Amino acid sequence: MEILKVAMPKGRIFKQASQLFRDANIPIPDDFDDSRKLIIPIPEANMEFIMAKPVDVPTYVEYGVADVGIVGKDVLMEENRDVYELIDLGIARCRMSVIGLPTWKEVMNPKVATKYPNLASQYFRERGHQVEVIKLNGSIELAPLIGLSDRIVDMVETGRTLRENGLIELEEMFSITSRLIANRVSYRMKNHAIQLLCDQLQSVIEIKV
Numbered sequence: 001m002e003i004l005k006v007a008m009p010k011g012r013i014f015k016q017a018s019q020l021f022r023d024a025n026i027p028i029p030d031d032f033d034d035s036r037k038l039i040i041p042i043p044e045a046n047m048e049f050i051m052a053k054p055v056d057v058p059t060y061v062e063y064g065v066a067d068v069g070i071v072g073k074d075v076l077m078e079e080n081r082d083v084y085e086l087i088d089l090g091i092a093r094c095r096m097s098v099i100g101l102p103t104w105k106e107v108m109n110p111k112v113a114t115k116y117p118n119l120a121s122q123y124f125r126e127r128g129h130q131v132e133v134i135k136l137n138g139s140i141e142l143a144p145l146i147g148l149s150d151r152i153v154d155m156v157e158t159g160r161t162l163r164e165n166g167l168i169e170l171e172e173m174f175s176i177t178s179r180l181i182a183n184r185v186s187y188r189m190k191n192h193a194i195q196l197l198c199d200q201l202q203s204v205i206e207i208k209v
């Protein structure tokens, strides 16, 4: 039986994704969540997990070193890789929003700081707004507080980060969940295994919804 290589994101999606796999009766070892190993064989399920930085998952899948992967819709839109999006897993639910200080003002060519420069540029371009996008890699909420940008584009989950920093959501752009994606060639060559994984995951997603 062929082995399915699964790119699993480390970080906040990981716990929810591994729970989903367990719910779907895919036998994931108990010590899996604490492991520092980057390649984890799961022979009982004919799978191998590749533990990746979330933003790199679409790259591994596009190049075919992983057959399938789990990734946030935010990263999928930003990276724009040539992969199939198979299932909305309904996990790691949050939203992407335009955020600013309550005192924000309409200015010419506003600066927008974000981890998602492609997505933000496209969003404002499609609406005919001219903005200067500044790429940051984390703590995005700092930017308007210290005068680097007029607004930010970032994720909101509970809203706690915004509240604690005196920021407000000006516009909700997209709702975000994690997706199962597949390499285009693997989808044909390992169709049986990929379809089986989709069916297993779909059955537990439907129960949860």
Ligand SMILES: Nc1ncnc2c1ncn2[C@@H]1O[C@H](COP(=O)(O)OP(=O)(O)OP(=O)(O)O)[C@@H](O)[C@H]1O
Binding pocket: 010, 011, 012, 013, 053, 054, 055, 071, 072, 073, 074, 075, 092, 093, 094, 155, 156, 157, 158, 176, 177, 178
């Ligand atoms: N509160 C949240 N903030 C940001 N992303 C969230 C949140 N809740 C769920 N997500 C989802 O989780 C995904 C991964 O987030 P995570 O913070 O683990 O990765 P990351 O931002 O790449 O972190 P790091 O740079 O530390 O590796 C995001 O792409 C998004 O889809």
Ligand SMILES: O=P(O)(O)OC[C@H]1O[C@H](OP(=O)(O)OP(=O)(O)O)[C@H](O)[C@@H]1O
Binding pocket: 137, 138, 139, 140, 141, 154, 155, 156, 157, 158, 159, 160, 161, 162
């Ligand atoms: O609405 P909340 O529940 O407060 O969650 C939103 C926050 O979580 C994420 O940050 P993360 O913890 O990933 O840190 P970083 O992006 O600043 O590295 C995101 O960039 C927001 O700052």
